[in-house]
Amino acid sequence: ETGVTQSPTHLIKTRGQQVTLRCSSQSGHNTVSWYQQALGQGPQFIFQYYREEENGRGNFPPRFSGLQFPNYSSELNVNALELDDSALYLCASSFGQQARTDTQYFGPGTRLTVL
Amino acid sequence: AQKVTQAQTEISVVEKEDVTLDCVYETRDTTYYLFWYKQPPSGELVFLIRRNSFDEQNEISGRYSWNFQKSTSSFNFTITASQVVDSAVYFCALSEANFGNEKLTFGTGTRLTIIP
Numbered sequence: 001e002t003g004v005t006q007s008p009t010h011l012i013k014t015r016g017q018q019v020t021l022r023c024s025s026q027s028g029h030n031t032v033s034w035y036q037q038a039l040g041q042g043p044q045f046i047f048q049y050y051r052e053e054e055n056g057r058g059n060f061p062p063r064f065s066g067l068q069f070p071n072y073s074s075e076l077n078v079n080a081l082e083l084d085d086s087a088l089y090l091c092a093s094s095f096g097q098q099a100r101t102d103t104q105y106f107g108p109g110t111r112l113t114v115l
Numbered sequence: 116a117q118k119v120t121q122a123q124t125e126i127s128v129v130e131k132e133d134v135t136l137d138c139v140y141e142t143r144d145t146t147y148y149l150f151w152y153k154q155p156p157s158g159e160l161v162f163l164i165r166r167n168s169f170d171e172q173n174e175i176s177g178r179y180s181w182n183f184q185k186s187t188s189s190f191n192f193t194i195t196a197s198q199v200v201d202s203a204v205y206f207c208a209l210s211e212a213n214f215g216n217e218k219l220t221f222g223t224g225t226r227l228t229i230i231p
Contacts, residue, residue, distance in 0.1 A: 042206055042221030056218055106160035
Protein backbone atom coordinates (compact mmCIF):
# COMPACT_ATOMS: atom_id res chain seq x y z
CA GLU A 1 0.00 0.00 0.00
CA THR A 2 1.14 3.53 -0.80
CA GLY A 3 -0.21 5.31 2.27
CA VAL A 4 -2.30 7.60 0.05
CA THR A 5 -5.95 7.56 1.10
CA GLN A 6 -9.03 8.98 -0.59
CA SER A 7 -12.59 9.53 0.54
CA PRO A 8 -15.28 8.71 -0.16
CA THR A 9 -14.84 5.48 -2.10
CA HIS A 10 -18.01 5.91 -4.11
CA LEU A 11 -20.33 8.83 -4.63
CA ILE A 12 -23.56 9.37 -6.55
CA LYS A 13 -24.69 12.89 -7.44
CA THR A 14 -27.16 14.50 -9.82
CA ARG A 15 -26.48 17.00 -12.54
CA GLY A 16 -25.89 20.53 -11.29
CA GLN A 17 -24.78 19.48 -7.82
CA GLN A 18 -21.39 20.14 -6.29
CA VAL A 19 -18.98 17.55 -4.92
CA THR A 20 -15.84 17.55 -2.75
CA LEU A 21 -13.34 14.70 -2.87
CA ARG A 22 -10.55 14.31 -0.34
CA CYS A 23 -7.04 12.96 -0.40
CA SER A 24 -4.43 12.38 2.30
CA SER A 25 -0.90 12.23 0.97
CA GLN A 26 1.83 9.82 1.94
CA SER A 27 3.93 10.85 4.92
CA GLY A 28 6.85 13.04 3.82
CA HIS A 29 5.25 14.07 0.54
CA ASN A 30 4.48 17.72 -0.23
CA THR A 31 2.86 17.47 -3.66
CA VAL A 32 -0.59 16.22 -4.63
CA SER A 33 -1.83 15.67 -8.18
CA TRP A 34 -5.37 14.90 -9.24
CA TYR A 35 -6.38 12.83 -12.27
CA GLN A 36 -9.70 11.94 -13.88
CA GLN A 37 -10.04 8.49 -15.41
CA ALA A 38 -13.08 7.88 -17.59
CA LEU A 39 -14.11 4.29 -18.21
CA GLY A 40 -11.71 2.53 -20.54
CA GLN A 41 -9.31 5.48 -20.72
CA GLY A 42 -6.01 6.45 -19.19
CA PRO A 43 -5.95 9.00 -16.36
CA GLN A 44 -6.05 12.67 -17.41
CA PHE A 45 -4.20 15.30 -15.39
CA ILE A 46 -6.49 17.83 -13.69
CA PHE A 47 -4.07 19.86 -11.57
CA GLN A 48 -1.28 19.65 -9.06
CA TYR A 49 -0.65 21.35 -5.71
CA TYR A 50 2.81 21.94 -4.29
CA ARG A 51 3.16 23.41 -0.82
CA GLU A 52 -0.44 24.68 -0.84
CA GLU A 53 -0.27 26.41 -4.24
CA GLU A 54 -1.54 25.27 -7.64
CA ASN A 55 1.48 24.12 -9.60
CA GLY A 56 0.07 23.23 -13.01
CA ARG A 57 -3.29 22.56 -14.56
CA GLY A 58 -4.60 20.36 -17.35
CA ASN A 59 -7.43 21.07 -19.80
CA PHE A 60 -10.24 21.18 -17.28
CA PRO A 61 -12.74 24.05 -16.85
CA PRO A 62 -12.66 26.38 -13.83
CA ARG A 63 -15.54 24.52 -12.18
CA PHE A 64 -12.81 22.02 -11.21
CA SER A 65 -10.96 23.59 -8.31
CA GLY A 66 -8.77 22.42 -5.48
CA LEU A 67 -7.05 23.13 -2.23
CA GLN A 68 -4.02 21.85 -0.41
CA PHE A 69 -3.78 22.19 3.36
CA PRO A 70 -0.73 22.77 5.59
CA ASN A 71 -0.55 19.02 6.31
CA TYR A 72 -0.41 18.51 2.49
CA SER A 73 -3.78 16.80 2.28
CA SER A 74 -5.93 18.03 -0.57
CA GLU A 75 -9.48 18.51 -1.82
CA LEU A 76 -10.90 18.44 -5.32
CA ASN A 77 -14.11 20.40 -5.80
CA VAL A 78 -16.34 20.13 -8.83
CA ASN A 79 -19.24 22.54 -9.28
CA ALA A 80 -22.24 22.27 -11.59
CA LEU A 81 -21.74 18.56 -12.19
CA GLU A 82 -22.29 17.21 -15.68
CA LEU A 83 -22.95 13.65 -16.80
CA ASP A 84 -19.46 13.50 -18.39
CA ASP A 85 -17.90 14.10 -14.96
CA SER A 86 -18.72 10.49 -14.10
CA ALA A 87 -15.30 8.88 -13.67
CA LEU A 88 -12.72 7.50 -11.27
CA TYR A 89 -10.87 10.39 -9.60
CA LEU A 90 -7.34 9.53 -8.59
CA CYS A 91 -5.10 11.39 -6.25
CA ALA A 92 -1.32 10.95 -6.33
CA SER A 93 1.26 12.18 -3.87
CA SER A 94 4.95 12.78 -4.43
CA PHE A 95 7.91 14.65 -3.03
CA GLY A 96 8.53 17.68 -5.19
CA GLN A 97 11.61 19.80 -5.28
CA GLN A 98 13.25 22.15 -7.72
CA ALA A 99 14.34 20.65 -11.05
CA ARG A 100 13.35 17.14 -10.13
CA THR A 101 10.47 14.90 -10.99
CA ASP A 102 9.72 12.32 -8.37
CA THR A 103 7.51 9.27 -8.59
CA GLN A 104 3.80 9.77 -8.01
CA TYR A 105 2.08 7.24 -5.78
CA PHE A 106 -1.64 6.82 -6.23
CA GLY A 107 -4.53 6.35 -3.88
CA PRO A 108 -7.40 3.91 -4.44
CA GLY A 109 -9.59 6.53 -6.12
CA THR A 110 -13.12 7.86 -5.72
CA ARG A 111 -15.69 6.64 -8.20
CA LEU A 112 -18.13 9.45 -8.98
CA THR A 113 -21.39 8.75 -10.75
CA VAL A 114 -23.46 11.69 -12.00
CA LEU A 115 -27.11 10.94 -12.81
CA ALA B 116 3.15 18.29 -26.65
CA GLN B 117 3.83 14.95 -25.10
CA LYS B 118 1.97 11.81 -26.10
CA VAL B 119 2.03 8.12 -25.16
CA THR B 120 0.68 5.40 -27.42
CA GLN B 121 -0.19 1.89 -26.30
CA ALA B 122 -1.40 0.28 -29.48
CA GLN B 123 -2.39 -3.02 -27.84
CA THR B 124 -5.82 -2.57 -26.34
CA GLU B 125 -6.20 -6.12 -25.01
CA ILE B 126 -3.89 -9.11 -24.80
CA SER B 127 -4.72 -12.63 -23.60
CA VAL B 128 -2.08 -15.28 -22.99
CA VAL B 129 -2.05 -18.65 -21.31
CA GLU B 130 -0.39 -18.83 -17.92
CA LYS B 131 3.40 -19.29 -18.00
CA GLU B 132 3.72 -17.69 -21.43
CA ASP B 133 5.84 -14.59 -21.85
CA VAL B 134 4.12 -11.38 -22.91
CA THR B 135 5.38 -7.98 -24.05
CA LEU B 136 3.42 -4.75 -23.70
CA ASP B 137 4.39 -2.00 -26.12
CA CYS B 138 4.74 1.71 -25.37
CA VAL B 139 5.73 4.46 -27.80
CA TYR B 140 6.12 8.05 -26.64
CA GLU B 141 6.53 11.51 -28.15
CA THR B 142 8.22 14.45 -26.49
CA ARG B 143 10.27 17.48 -27.53
CA ASP B 144 12.27 17.48 -24.32
CA THR B 145 15.68 15.90 -23.99
CA THR B 146 15.10 15.24 -20.29
CA TYR B 147 12.06 13.22 -19.39
CA TYR B 148 10.89 10.29 -17.30
CA LEU B 149 9.00 7.16 -18.26
CA PHE B 150 6.83 5.05 -16.00
CA TRP B 151 4.79 1.89 -15.96
CA TYR B 152 1.82 1.46 -13.64
CA LYS B 153 -0.42 -1.54 -13.05
CA GLN B 154 -4.15 -1.10 -12.38
CA PRO B 155 -5.82 -4.21 -10.94
CA PRO B 156 -9.64 -4.44 -10.79
CA SER B 157 -9.59 -2.60 -7.45
CA GLY B 158 -8.68 0.56 -9.37
CA GLU B 159 -5.56 1.72 -7.57
CA LEU B 160 -2.59 2.48 -9.81
CA VAL B 161 0.44 0.54 -8.63
CA PHE B 162 3.86 1.97 -9.49
CA LEU B 163 6.18 -0.51 -11.25
CA ILE B 164 9.15 1.42 -12.65
CA ARG B 165 10.57 4.89 -13.36
CA ARG B 166 13.36 5.55 -15.85
CA ASN B 167 14.98 8.81 -16.88
CA SER B 168 15.87 9.65 -20.45
CA PHE B 169 19.60 9.42 -19.83
CA ASP B 170 19.51 5.85 -18.61
CA GLU B 171 18.93 3.44 -21.49
CA GLN B 172 20.00 0.35 -19.61
CA ASN B 173 17.41 -2.37 -19.62
CA GLU B 174 16.12 -3.32 -16.22
CA ILE B 175 15.00 -6.62 -14.78
CA SER B 176 13.02 -7.10 -11.58
CA GLY B 177 12.05 -10.70 -10.99
CA ARG B 178 9.72 -11.76 -13.81
CA TYR B 179 9.46 -8.17 -15.09
CA SER B 180 11.83 -6.54 -17.53
CA TRP B 181 11.84 -3.25 -19.41
CA ASN B 182 13.45 -2.35 -22.73
CA PHE B 183 14.07 1.39 -23.24
CA GLN B 184 15.15 2.44 -26.75
CA LYS B 185 15.47 6.16 -27.41
CA SER B 186 16.13 5.55 -31.11
CA THR B 187 12.59 4.25 -31.55
CA SER B 188 11.01 6.21 -28.64
CA SER B 189 9.84 2.99 -27.07
CA PHE B 190 9.69 1.68 -23.52
CA ASN B 191 8.39 -1.88 -23.68
CA PHE B 192 7.49 -4.10 -20.74
CA THR B 193 7.89 -7.87 -20.70
CA ILE B 194 6.45 -10.30 -18.20
CA THR B 195 8.17 -13.67 -18.18
CA ALA B 196 6.32 -16.83 -17.13
CA SER B 197 3.06 -14.95 -16.66
CA GLN B 198 0.76 -15.69 -13.74
CA VAL B 199 -2.96 -15.14 -13.18
CA VAL B 200 -2.13 -12.38 -10.68
CA ASP B 201 -0.59 -10.42 -13.55
CA SER B 202 -4.07 -9.85 -15.01
CA ALA B 203 -4.68 -6.11 -14.92
CA VAL B 204 -4.62 -2.98 -17.05
CA TYR B 205 -1.10 -1.67 -17.56
CA PHE B 206 -0.38 1.98 -18.26
CA CYS B 207 2.74 3.56 -19.66
CA ALA B 208 3.25 7.24 -18.73
CA LEU B 209 5.60 10.11 -19.54
CA SER B 210 6.66 13.12 -17.48
CA GLU B 211 8.75 16.00 -18.74
CA ALA B 212 11.30 17.29 -16.24
CA ASN B 213 10.08 20.86 -16.04
CA PHE B 214 9.51 21.56 -12.40
CA GLY B 215 6.32 23.45 -12.10
CA ASN B 216 4.21 20.92 -13.91
CA GLU B 217 5.09 17.36 -13.16
CA LYS B 218 2.03 15.99 -14.81
CA LEU B 219 1.98 12.45 -16.03
CA THR B 220 0.71 11.84 -19.54
CA PHE B 221 -0.73 8.34 -19.74
CA GLY B 222 -1.39 6.02 -22.62
CA THR B 223 -4.81 4.42 -22.98
CA GLY B 224 -3.63 1.23 -21.32
CA THR B 225 -3.35 -2.43 -22.26
CA ARG B 226 -5.71 -4.90 -20.62
CA LEU B 227 -3.78 -8.10 -19.94
CA THR B 228 -5.65 -11.31 -19.21
CA ILE B 229 -3.76 -14.40 -18.10
CA ILE B 230 -5.73 -17.56 -18.78
CA PRO B 231 -5.17 -20.35 -16.23
